[in-house]
Amino acid sequence: MRLLTLCLSLCLSVPALAADKVTFLTSWYAQAEHGGFYQAVATGIYKKHGLDVTIRMGGPQVNGVQILSSGQADFLMGYDLQVLKSVETGVPITTVAASFQSELQGMMTHDDVKSLADLKSRTVLVSTSGRTTWWPWLKNKYQLDDAQSRVYTFNLQPFFADPRSAQQAYASSEVFAANKGGVKTRFFLFADDGYPPYGTTVVTMQKTVKEKPDLVARFVKASMEGWKSYLQNPAPGNALIKKDNPNMQDDQLAWGVEKLKEYRMISSGDAATLGIGTMSDARWQKTRDFMVSTGLLKADVDWKKAYTTQFVKDLRVLP
Structure with missing residues (x-):
């Protein structure tokens, strides 16, 4: 004991x-x-x-x-x-x-875009960091041009105002905001097209x-x-x-x-x-x-x- x-x-x-x-x-x-x-x-x-x-x-x-x-x-x-x-x-x-x-990175477009290949005729909004990450990959894959890109400032209004624009996005954030704003969009996850x-x-x-x-x-x-x-x-x-x-x-x-x-x-x-x-x-x-x-x-x-x-x-x- x-x-x-x-x-x-x-x-x-x-x-x-x-x-x-x-x-x-x-x-x-x-x-x-x-x-x-x-x-x-x-x-x-x-x-x-x-x-x-x-x-x-x-x-x-x-x-x-x-x-x-x-x-x-x-x-x-x-x-x-x-x-x-x-x-x-x-x-x-x-x-x-x-x-x-x-x-998670991808592209948000207006709902008339069928694939990322359609971006050739669009203005693409790209952030400063995007230019040294996914943009070179996307540009090479779909023969895009820097001249068609514009600066994305994390404000969705330029995208809303221009039906010929597309912009970088996360499905969980920008797409959510567009949906709440009543704007019909499509989202293309870059990984689905081979972004590694x-x-x-x-x-x-x-x-x-x-x-x-x-x-x-x-x-x-x-x-x-x-x-x-x-x-x-x-x-x-x-x-x-x-x-x-x-x-x-x-x-x-x-x-x-x-x-x-x-x-x-x-x-x-x-x-x-x-x-x-x-x-x-x-x-x-x-x-x-x-x-x-x-x-x-x-x-x-x-x-x-x-x-x-x-x-x-x-x-x-x-x-």
Whole structure:
């Protein structure tokens, strides 16, 4: 009895291991496209994996790579072209998982456009960042010309006013706004026409991968479990999204979740059999090759430093 009492006393006196504090920086204001990460906080999935995660919102004036590389965040919501360019310039970051099997970027047109090939006769609204990402790919694929492009300022009024215009868009945001405004549109996801990058990736420092592989593995697994949970019941994650971004309304969140499911962003391609978050060498090479062919990346860049599959190859968080 004394031995049992002593054992219980010792067990109670040993403090529980503190969860590892992690800061995750998103790419924009909180929205459905970030839902899996918020879900993992809201439902305790991160906590289950020994993580105390703080989600920090990005925005138009936020330099995510700079914040990550300066140690102010542990993980960054990134995209493939950004990471490849960073590797080219000597910034040692790397991608450890891909939430979406394709990039959300696409083209919103008026409803008389039948395919992206019809853009030859249209004015195309392109943002500054778009000119160094998807626009060179689209221009080469459909023989478009810079002369037909105009600057997209994230204001939909020029598109509404000109029936011969088309503009960059996400199905979950600009298309939603056009729909609410009563404007009939069509949306063409670039990935359906072969645009190769992954979307909503998880990026960290190469040093973190080397020195804290267990932390990275736990964050990746918990995040992908968060995405699976979010698709099943997004309510907990949405509550936190609205707390961080009070401008986000229920109808837009519902629309966003619907589009994630409609386009199978999380569960398509290799993710259907290998699990949410998976990546492949072949896909990364396609992105590298497109960037080199359009002059966005030097051919001699060690592009394989831009990603590692070690944390997703055996993950098997099946959708």
